[in-house]
Every structure is written in C-alpha cells, then in structure tokens.
Amino acid sequence: LLDSPMPAADDPVLRRGAARVLYANWTGTSTVPSRGLYPHQWSWDSAFIAIGLRHLSARRAQRELETLLGAQWADGRVPHIVFNPAVPLDAYFPSPDFWRSSRDGAAAGAPADRETSGIVQPPVHALAAWLVHLADPEASRRRNFLPRVYGRLKAWHDYLTGPRDLGGGGLAAILHPWEPGMDNSPCWDAPLRRIEPAAAGSYRRADLDHGAAAERPTDLDYGRYVRLATDYRDGGYADAGTRHPFAVEDPGVNALLIVSEHALARIAAETGADPAPHEERAGRLTAALVERLWSPDDGMFLCRDLVGGELIAERSVAGLLPLIVPGLPRDLVDALVRTAAGPGFRLGEIPMVPSYDLTAPVFDASRYWRGPAWFNTGWLLERGLRGHGRTGAADRLRGSMLTAAGACGFAEYVDPFTAQARGTRDFGWTAALSLDLLA
Numbered sequence: 001l002l003d004s005p006m007p008a009a010d011d012p013v014l015r016r017g018a019a020r021v022l023y024a025n026w027t028g029t030s031t032v033p034s035r036g037l038y039p040h041q042w043s044w045d046s047a048f049i050a051i052g053l054r055h056l057s058a059r060r061a062q063r064e065l066e067t068l069l070g071a072q073w074a075d076g077r078v079p080h081i082v083f084n085p086a087v088p089l090d091a092y093f094p095s096p097d098f099w100r101s102s103r104d105g106a107a108a109g110a111p112a113d114r115e116t117s118g119i120v121q122p123p124v125h126a127l128a129a130w131l132v133h134l135a136d137p138e139a140s141r142r143r144n145f146l147p148r149v150y151g152r153l154k155a156w157h158d159y160l161t162g163p164r165d166l167g168g169g170g171l172a173a174i175l176h177p178w179e180p181g182m183d184n185s186p187c188w189d190a191p192l193r194r195i196e197p198a199a200a201g202s203y204r205r206a207d208l209d210h211g212a213a214a215e216r217p218t219d220l221d222y223g224r225y226v227r228l229a230t231d232y233r234d235g236g237y238a239d240a241g242t243r244h245p246f247a248v249e250d251p252g253v254n255a256l257l258i259v260s261e262h263a264l265a266r267i268a269a270e271t272g273a274d275p276a277p278h279e280e281r282a283g284r285l286t287a288a289l290v291e292r293l294w295s296p297d298d299g300m301f302l303c304r305d306l307v308g309g310e311l312i313a314e315r316s317v318a319g320l321l322p323l324i325v326p327g328l329p330r331d332l333v334d335a336l337v338r339t340a341a342g343p344g345f346r347l348g349e350i351p352m353v354p355s356y357d358l359t360a361p362v363f364d365a366s367r368y369w370r371g372p373a374w375f376n377t378g379w380l381l382e383r384g385l386r387g388h389g390r391t392g393a394a395d396r397l398r399g400s401m402l403t404a405a406g407a408c409g410f411a412e413y414v415d416p417f418t419a420q421a422r423g424t425r426d427f428g429w430t431a432a433l434s435l436d437l438l439a
C-alpha cells in the first residue's frame with residue numbers, strides 16, 4: 001500500500017497543465033491551494049501537493065513539507081494554516097489577527113516568529129515525506145531530508161495520539177469541523193446544533209469574494225465555525241482540562257494517521273531509528289479504529305460524537321477512507337468495496353466518488369463537502385483499492401479522475417455525476433494528485 005507502483009500512462013497535455021498550476025501556485029517556499037480563495041499554506045493541501053510536486057522537483061517537494069513543519073508548535077501540533085505575512089489581512093478569513101497564535105498560543109508552544117491558525121488538519125505528512133523520499137532517494141539523502149523531518153513528524157503523531165485522544169479510546173479527536181478538512185460534511189450537522197453561532201456582523205466572509213455562495217458552507221455554518229474557533233483560542237488552545245463542546249472521532253483522520261504511522265516506521269528505519277514502536281502504534285490505532293468506528297450495518301466506518309458518545313448516522317466518504325489502511329481485516333475491505341460500489345457512492349458507475357451518500361435526503365451535488373467529488377479522497381481510494389489488489393476498480397477510478405481533472409481545469413471539486421467543475425479552479429492538490437496518477 002505504501003510503495004505499490006502505478007501503471008504508466010501518458011498524457012503530455014494533462015501533465016503540462018498540472019505542472020503549470022503547481023508552478024503558478026508556488027510562492028518560493030511552499031504552494032498555495034489557490035491564488036484567490038486560499039492564499040496561504042494549508043496543512044493537508046501541502047502534503048498532497050508535495051506528493052505531486054515530487055515528480056517535478058524532489059527538492060521543492062521537500063521544501064514544501066519543511067516549510068509547513070517549520071511552523072509546528074512546541075506541543076507537536078502542525079497548524080492547519082501557515083500565514084503568508086505578505087498577503088493582506090482581508091484576503092482570507094479567519095486571518096492571523098483572528099487566531100493570534102504567537103500571543104494566544106504561546107502557552108501551547110506556538111512559534112513567536114510567524115502566524116498560524118491554532119487547529120490542525122489530517123496527518124498526511126509522514127506519508128507524503130516517505131513518498132517524496134522514494135521519488136529521489138539520492139536527493140533526499142544528500143539533503144538529510146528524512147533525518148530532518150523525522151523528529152517533527154513523530155512529535156506530530158505524539159500530539160494526535162496523546163493530548164488529542166480525548167475519548168480515551170486510542171483515537172485522535174477533532175475539535176472543529178475545519179480539522180478533518182471536510183468543513184460542512186453532514187456528519188457535523190448534529191454535533192454543531194449544540195453550538196451557539198457567533199453574531200453575523202462580528203466577522204466578514206472573504207470566501208464569498210471568490211466562491212459561489214451555493215457551493216460554499218452556509219452563514220449558519222460559519223457562525224458556528226467562528227464560535228468554536230474563538231472559544232478554543234480564548235482557552236489558550238488547550239486540549240486537556242477544558243470542556244470541548246464539539247469533539248468527534250473521524251475515520252478519515254484516523255485512517256490517515258495509521259497510514260502515516262506505517263510511513264513513519266519506514267522513515268525511522270531509513271534514518272537508523274527503531275521502526276517497531278511505530279508499527280506497534282499503527283497496529284493499536286487500527287484495532288481502535290475498528291472497535292470504535294466500524295458500523296457493520298452500514299458496511300463502512302462512521303464518526304463518533306464524543307459529547308453524546310454515539311456513532312453519527314451519516315455516511316460520508318471519510319468512512320470509506322480506511323481502505324488505505326494496510327492490514328485492515330479482509331472482511332472489512334470486502335465490505336468497504338461493496339459499499340463504495342453500492343447506491344450510496346456508485347464507484348465505477350458514475351465519473352467520481354461523491355463526498356457524501358447519494359441516497360441521503362441532504363445530499364447536494366454542488367455544495368462543498370455535502371456531495372461533490374474531491375480529488376484527494378479519490379486519490380486515497382484509488383491507492384487503497386490498488387493496495388488491496390482491486391486493480392480493475394483502481395484503474396477505472398484513476399482513468400475517470402484523470403479525464404475529469406483535465407476537463408474541469410483542475411477544479412477544487414466536481415459534480416460527481418457530470419464531473420462539471422465546482423469551487424475554485426487551478427486548485428493545488430487536484431493538479432498535484434493528477435500528476436501523481438500520471439507518474
């Protein structure tokens with residue numbers, strides 16, 4: 001699953017188009033997801049971008065990850081945004097003067113010399129670092145790339161499995177809907193209902209300067225995002241000893257943690273450290289994922305609400321992502337593939353895998369994480385299918401993703417039925433992961 005080769009494909013036009021997006025979005029030290037809508041460095045975007053960038057420049061891909069990890073907090077968290085001080089404050093909301101990390105995050109170890117957000121995103125980074133290394137092991141060894149990132153990646157996973165194990169069951173919890181990277185997934189609807197939204201006039205949504213309102217989260221969603229982030233900030237970004245009104249265990253985040261923990265074992269071995277503790281932790285996380293989030297009735301993984309304690313009965317693509325976990329029990333792999341091909345997601349039948357159950361009443365083919373198909377989740381599923389020997393299904397998904405990516409101008413997301421572009425264009429990870437699928 002970690003090193004499986006991709007079959008060769010050649011499409012020079014698509015390759016050039018994807019490379020053009022990555023060059024255009026490069027700032028000199030990292031890559032923005034989009035010049036207009038997202039003009040800073042985002043955490044999981046950078047990991048996916050590095051995975052594509054490694055095919056253009058191994059050096060640049062290393063730099064992408066090093067820049068992000070350079071903004072790590074002393075408690076181990078890797079912030080979800082690293083702000084570019086040259087970008088005007090009103091270009092993106094919430095801006096650095098909202099998060100105030102260097103001041104309000106000081107107790108949690110936020111860096112004093114740069115501004116970041118105070119929340120996190122899914123841990124794709126160790127996987128990305130390993131794949132970047134594999135692209136050019138000589139260049140990697142020459143720059144001591146893995147020895148330089150290993151300690152930071154380990155501290156990042158220690159944070160997620162330590163202070164962020166808020167449920168005490170061995171999984172990492174998210175404290176904000178921005179953390180799993182799927183902002184307005186219907187999975188958060190019920191837990192968010194408990195949150196009193198911030199007053200509408202207390203902030204300005206810069207996203208609506210660039211994105212169509214019908215393709216973005218609602219104002220009510222934003223009010224709740226702002227309330228949660230404000231309260232977390234005002235508590236000094238403390239995880240322990242605080243009541244968290246929104247706390248969820250998400251199968252996508254934890255699946256990525258597991259695959260990254262396996263990658264960390266390989267990184268450890270390459271740098272002369274002991275891989276065994278990482279393999280052991282990956283094993284413990286896998287057992288906890290199955291025990292706490294598997295739903296036999298749904299044939300997929302669900303989120304667990306740590307406030308109410310119950311599984312959340314919403315079927316999002318995050319619940320299929322554990323397909324990328326090496327060593328997932330065979331019967332669960334079979335069930336996940338069946339569910340992916342079933343009426344909820346129609347893998348192999350429609351061009352792209354939707355972000356949310358097609359048969360659910362609140363499915364919306366255009367609105368962000370409530371139905372549209374995204375290329376990062378598609379890439380993960382493709383890799384999972386291939387790693388578990390489902391070569392035919394993986395080849396078909398890869399083909400339809402590449403066709404869609406070229407036709408939609410490397411859109412942020414697409415309508416899963418028609419592959420028509422939604423969201424912003426020239427989007428970083430769409431281009432990067434297309435390049436990776438072409439490699």
Ligand code: 9WN
Nearest residue numbers: 033038042044045178181182183207
């Ligand atoms: C909030 C950058 C990010 C992605 C997320 C996606 C979106 C931000 C936003 O954009 O979230 O972090 O402003 O909506 O949901 O997955 O990392 O591309």
